[in-house]
Amino acid sequence: MNWLGLLFALPLVLMALVIIGVVGALVSYLSPGDLQSALLSEETLFAVGMSLQTSLLSLALALLLAVPAAHCLARQAFPGKAMVETLLDLPMVTPPLVAGVGLLFLLGYQSPVGAALAAAGINLLFSPAGIVLAQTYVAASIIVRTARAAFASVDQDYARMAWTLGLSPGWAFLLVEIPMAARGLVTAAVLGWARALGEFGATLMVAGATRMYTETLPMAVYLNIASGETGLAVACALILLGLAFLLLLATRLVDRDTPKEVEYVGRGA
Amino acid sequence: MSAVALEKISSRILHEVSLNVADGEAVAIQGPSGSGKSTLLKVVAGLVTHQGRVLFDDTAVHGWAPHRRRLGYLSQDLHLFPHLTVRQNVWLSLAFGFDHQGSRAERIEEALCLARAQHLHNRYPAQLSGGERQRAALARCLARRPGVLLLDEPFSSLDLGNRHTIWRDLNALRQPLQMTLLLVTHDETEAQVLADRTVWLQHGQIVSR
Known part of the structure; x- marks a missing residue:
C-alpha cells in the first residue's frame, strides 16, 4: 500500500472505530443477566x-404500490416525468418528522380527506394503522427508487420477445421482467x-407514542x-x-451472488 | 401457413410500404442500415406503432397485440430468458395459447429435436455457445408452430460453418412446418439460400433494383 492508500485508510479505520464504539457502548451497558431480563420483558416483546x-x-x-410505479417510471415516457420522479423521491429526503406533520394534517379531522375517512368509520391516526401508514409512506419511496433501477437494468426487448411468444404484457411482467429484476427487487x-423497522419521526406524529399500544421498537427506545x-x-x-445488521448482511449476500458479467444483454455469439 | 400483406405502412422510418408475401413464401428484405428493415419486421410482429394495414390470410391483425399474432420472431440478440433453462424457455412459449394438439412435453421435445437442441435442454443461456444459443432460440420459436417466422439477422454473429448448418436445417424445416418466412439480412448469400425472392428497402421505401 502506498502513502496515499495509507492516508485514505485512516478515515476508514476511524469510522469503523466510531461504529464499533457506539455498538460496544450499547452492548456493554447491561450485564448479561440484566440484558436477558430486559429482552424478555413484556414491553420489549410487545414492541418486537x-x-x-x-x-x-x-x-x-x-411493494404493492412501489413495484408497479417503479416499472412505469422505468418503462414509460410521459410529460412531467422528471417532476413525478422528484416528487416520489421527496419522502426519502424529507425529515420524517416533517412527513409525519404532513400526514397528520392530511388525515386530521379538519381536512377533507380526514373528514371523509372519519365519515366512513376509518380512523388511522394514533393507532397501529397510523404506524403502518407512516412506515409505508417512507418505505415506498426507497422501494420505488431501487426497483426502478432494477427494472431499467433489464433490456425491454426481453419483454417484447415474451409478447411475440404469446405472453400478454401482464404475464411477461410476472414471468420475465420480475425474475430478471429479482435481485434488485429483493x-x-x-x-x-x-x-420501515427504524421509522420513528413520522410514526411519532401520526400514531403517537402510547406505551403497549403504538409502541414499536424505536418508540420503545424513546419512551x-x-x-x-x-x-x-x-x-x-x-x-x-x-x-x-441482518438486513444489511442479506443485501450484501444478494449483491455478492449477482454475476458480474452482463450476460442478459449479450449477443448470441 | 399464413399469407402476409402489408398495406401502406408508414411509421417514423417507413413511408407507405406495401408488400405481399404468399403462403409459405420466403422473402428476404435487404437494404442499407437505417432503411427500415427491422422496423418492417416489428410492424408485422406488432411491436411498433404505425399507420396502414397488416393482414394475415386476409384477416386484419394490425389492431392485435403482439401476443395474439401467431408468429415466431428471432432477432439478432435472441433474447433467451437468462433465468430459465433452454427447456423452460421453450416451455414458456407454450404456456399461453397452446392449441392442445398433443401434450406440451411432446411439443417441447419435438421443437428441441427439430432445432437439434435436445442436448442443451438443461442448460442456461449463459452456458451456451453462440451457435447453441441460436438453436435454443430457434427451438423456442418453432415450438409454437408459427405460421409466420420473422428473422432479423439472427445468424449474423455465427461463423460461416455454423451459419451454413443452420441455413440447411431451416430450409429443411420450412416445408414440413408450413412457414411463411420474412428475413432481414445484409448477407447476399443468406438471402439466396433462404429466400425465394428479395425486396429492397431504401429510405423507408421499397425500391426496385
Whole structure:
C-alpha cells in the first residue's frame, strides 16, 4: 500500500472505530443477566411484535404500490416525468418528522380527506394503522427508487420477445421482467423493510407514542429513555441494531451472488 | 401457413410500404442500415406503432397485440430468458395459447429435436455457445408452430460453418412446418439460400433494383 492508500485508510479505520464504539457502548451497558431480563420483558416483546407486524404489513403495501410505479417510471415516457420522479423521491429526503406533520394534517379531522375517512368509520391516526401508514409512506419511496433501477437494468426487448411468444404484457411482467429484476427487487424490499423497522419521526406524529399500544421498537427506545428505563431502551436498541445488521448482511449476500458479467444483454455469439 | 400483406405502412422510418408475401413464401428484405428493415419486421410482429394495414390470410391483425399474432420472431440478440433453462424457455412459449394438439412435453421435445437442441435442454443461456444459443432460440420459436417466422439477422454473429448448418436445417424445416418466412439480412448469400425472392428497402421505401 502506498502513502496515499495509507492516508485514505485512516478515515476508514476511524469510522469503523466510531461504529464499533457506539455498538460496544450499547452492548456493554447491561450485564448479561440484566440484558436477558430486559429482552424478555413484556414491553420489549410487545414492541418486537408490534414492529414486526406493522413493518411487514407496511412492506407488503409498499411493494404493492412501489413495484408497479417503479416499472412505469422505468418503462414509460410521459410529460412531467422528471417532476413525478422528484416528487416520489421527496419522502426519502424529507425529515420524517416533517412527513409525519404532513400526514397528520392530511388525515386530521379538519381536512377533507380526514373528514371523509372519519365519515366512513376509518380512523388511522394514533393507532397501529397510523404506524403502518407512516412506515409505508417512507418505505415506498426507497422501494420505488431501487426497483426502478432494477427494472431499467433489464433490456425491454426481453419483454417484447415474451409478447411475440404469446405472453400478454401482464404475464411477461410476472414471468420475465420480475425474475430478471429479482435481485434488485429483493434489495429494494430489504432496504424498504429496514426503513420501515427504524421509522420513528413520522410514526411519532401520526400514531403517537402510547406505551403497549403504538409502541414499536424505536418508540420503545424513546419512551424508556424519556422515563429513565435505560435498560429496556438499550435492549430495544440492540434488537434494532441486530435486525438492521441482518438486513444489511442479506443485501450484501444478494449483491455478492449477482454475476458480474452482463450476460442478459449479450449477443448470441 | 399464413399469407402476409402489408398495406401502406408508414411509421417514423417507413413511408407507405406495401408488400405481399404468399403462403409459405420466403422473402428476404435487404437494404442499407437505417432503411427500415427491422422496423418492417416489428410492424408485422406488432411491436411498433404505425399507420396502414397488416393482414394475415386476409384477416386484419394490425389492431392485435403482439401476443395474439401467431408468429415466431428471432432477432439478432435472441433474447433467451437468462433465468430459465433452454427447456423452460421453450416451455414458456407454450404456456399461453397452446392449441392442445398433443401434450406440451411432446411439443417441447419435438421443437428441441427439430432445432437439434435436445442436448442443451438443461442448460442456461449463459452456458451456451453462440451457435447453441441460436438453436435454443430457434427451438423456442418453432415450438409454437408459427405460421409466420420473422428473422432479423439472427445468424449474423455465427461463423460461416455454423451459419451454413443452420441455413440447411431451416430450409429443411420450412416445408414440413408450413412457414411463411420474412428475413432481414445484409448477407447476399443468406438471402439466396433462404429466400425465394428479395425486396429492397431504401429510405423507408421499397425500391426496385
